[in-house]
Amino acid sequence: MAPLPVLDDAFIPELPNRYKGKVRENYDLPNGNRIIIATDRISAFDRILACIPFKGAVLTQTARYWFEETADICPNHVVSYPHPNVVIGTTLKILPVEIVVRGYLAGTTSTSILTKYRNGEREMYGVILPDGMRDNQRLDQPLITPTSKEFDGGHDEPLSPQQILEQGLLTKEQWDTVSRYALALFKRGQELSAKNGLILADTKYEFxxxxxxxxxxxxxxxxxxxxxxxxxxxYEAAFAEGKRPKSFDKDFIRGWVNERCDPYKDPIPKIPEDLVLQTSDVYLQAYRMITGRSFERDTRADPLTSIREALRPYFS
Structure with missing residues (x-):
């Protein structure tokens, strides 16, 4: 069986002003728009762990579903979709604060509220959590847990609303606006997810x-x-047993890596091929469950070839 094609890199020399992120490749166009290409790279712990077949297209098309379902809540950057992996968006000045909204005491990263809670912290992100909470317990109300947005690949750091304002990262008006947008988006996300048998436990937004x-x-x-x-x-059975509910998120691979090394310091072990394929299946299943739509897999050739053809009108 031939290996499935993956988009591990999206360098297109005919496109201008390239910026390579952990997962996405960006090209700024002279007209004020940006080409954003989602590769199949999977990132966690501030590192690239592997490439997952179809992941980039799944992410782009899942985001498309949600952008369309939340367009009445706040404006988004979308201009067009010339390819399943590609979105043309308005070029923005990204705010230096990443907005994470959490509905449950969960997570595995150093900035997650569960990690901090297990370490004995109770005051975090400008709020105080009570003693006696259990892993994956639902919060009384969704909590915004902002972090610094490190553009140079450094570690994101937890922030409180007071720190955001004192450090001049956002104005009071900006903070009020992104908070209002984030909570409304999260509420819509939880409502639509529940209709499809899913719990949206937490998410991040960039504005x-x-x-x-x-x-x-x-x-x-x-x-x-x-x-x-x-x-x-x-959820109910897993919570009663102190286990993590079945999920679609990056913890599928995160957990495997976390069990074998300190992912912030040690070399990352090679991810087994069967785990890569299982993860690909998870992304495809997630798309179907989240959107209620089928996903058409393109296994014919190198994805970069079809992306180049779709973006030919934008070549310099």
Whole structure:
């Protein structure tokens, strides 16, 4: 059986002003728009772990579903979709604060509220959590846990609303706006996910400002990469047993890596091929469950070839 094609890199020399992120490749166009290509790279612990077949297209098309379902809540950056892996968006000045909304005491990273809670912290992100909470317990109300947005690949750091304002990262008006948008987006995400048998446990949002200073939702929204989804009917039993509910998120690979090394310091072990394929299946299943739509897999050739053809009108 031939290996499935993956998009591990999206360098297109005919396109201008390239910026390579952990997962996405970006090209700034002279007209003020940006080409954003989602590769199949999977990132966690501030590192690239592997490439997952079809992941980039799944993320782009899942975000497309959510951008369309939340367009009435706040403006987003989308202009068009010339290819399943590609979105043309308005170029924004990204705000230096990443907005994470959490509905449950969960997570595995150093900035997650569960990690901090297990370490004995009770005051975090400007709020105080009570003693006696259990892993994956539902919070009384969704909690915004902002972190610094490190553009140079450094570690994101937890922030409180007071620190955000004192450090001048956002104005009071900007903070109020992104908070209002984030909570409304999260509520919509939880409601639509519940209808499809899913729990949206937590997610991250990135916002930027356009040329007129308006705050606009950027990047992605409610995808398996940016969010923690649980299978709803697995939650009660898992919570009672102190286990993690069945999920679609990056913890599928994160957990495997975390068991074998310190992912922030040690070399990352090679991810087994069967785990890569299982993860690909998880992303495809997540798309079907989140959107209620089927996903057409393109296994014919190198994805970069079809991306280049779709973006030919934008070549310099």
């Amino acid at each position: 930027g400002t356009d040329k007129d200073g308006n705050i606009v939702l950027a990047d992605e929204i409610h995808t398996p990469d940016s969010s923690r989804f649980w299978i709803a009917d697995s």
